[in-house]
Amino acid sequence: METVRRWIAGWRLCRGLDQPIEYDDVLLAQLNLPGRERELFTDNAALIDRLAPVVTETTWLTVTTPYGDAVAERLVTAGLQPFAEQKVLMSIALRDHPRPATPTPYRLALRSEGPLEYAQLLTTDGSVAAHGMAAVVGGDAVMHDIATDPDHRRRGLGSVIMGALAGQAAERGATAGFLMATEVGVHLYRSLGWLPEATMVTASGSARAVRGDLGAVLAGR
Numbered sequence: 001m002e003t004v005r006r007w008i009a010g011w012r013l014c015r016g017l018d019q020p021i022e023y024d025d026v027l028l029a030q031l032n033l034p035g036r037e038r039e040l041f042t043d044n045a046a047l048i049d050r051l052a053p054v055v056t057e058t059t060w061l062t063v064t065t066p067y068g069d070a071v072a073e074r075l076v077t078a079g080l081q082p083f084a085e086q087k088v089l090m091s092i093a094l095r096d097h098p099r100p101a102t103p104t105p106y107r108l109a110l111r112s113e114g115p116l117e118y119a120q121l122l123t124t125d126g127s128v129a130a131h132g133m134a135a136v137v138g139g140d141a142v143m144h145d146i147a148t149d150p151d152h153r154r155r156g157l158g159s160v161i162m163g164a165l166a167g168q169a170a171e172r173g174a175t176a177g178f179l180m181a182t183e184v185g186v187h188l189y190r191s192l193g194w195l196p197e198a199t200m201v202t203a204s205g206s207a208r209a210v211r212g213d214l215g216a217v218l219a220g221r
């Protein structure tokens with residue numbers, strides 16, 4: 001659970017969320033998004049049956065595990081609906097992160113705001129070709145929202161953004177990087193030296209009322 005905690009500590013800052021509530025092996029994050037009000041995180045698949053009654057269309061459950069397909073099957077057996085895409089929690093030692101040079105004609109723009117670092121690659125007319133952000137929490141940097149405009153893809157811009165954020169975080173004393181990768185992003189991150197820590201399997205429930213008190217279920221009562 002320690003790796004999950006470290007990732008969530010930065011992820012929630014990137015998303016502007018409050019500190020999650022922790023119940024032993026479960027973290028509860030209040031997201032307040034349309035269709036995704038809350039999300040439960042755990043790395044203990046043995047808790048699926050206990051948590052299933054409080055998972056609904058808007059209260060999701062994410063299980064971090066080395067055994068993605070097996071956990072997805074277990075979620076189905078518990079009456080939940082796993083999403084097709086299984087994301088990947090990845091990490092890297094920031095000292096090993098490559099830092100590619102900014103290619104012509106782009107310009108790299110960096111900005112710090114509290115614990116957050118922002119990086120953009122701008123075109124000659126000032127439009128954003130690629131961007132990303134990272135939250136620095138102690139010795140960790142959690143990267144988030146790395147994206148390249150479709151018209152500027154296949155030019156290595158994502159790698160430049162990642163390297164710039166790694167450099168900024170390292171200057172602030174961070175030594176480890178974490179991120180949650182989509183299936184598409186895993187290839188890019190692996191090419192930069194990121195290593196998979198675990199698969200993240202997310203499921204929702206049906207349109208039903210919560211069966212049982214959420215706090216009591218999480219507290220194991």
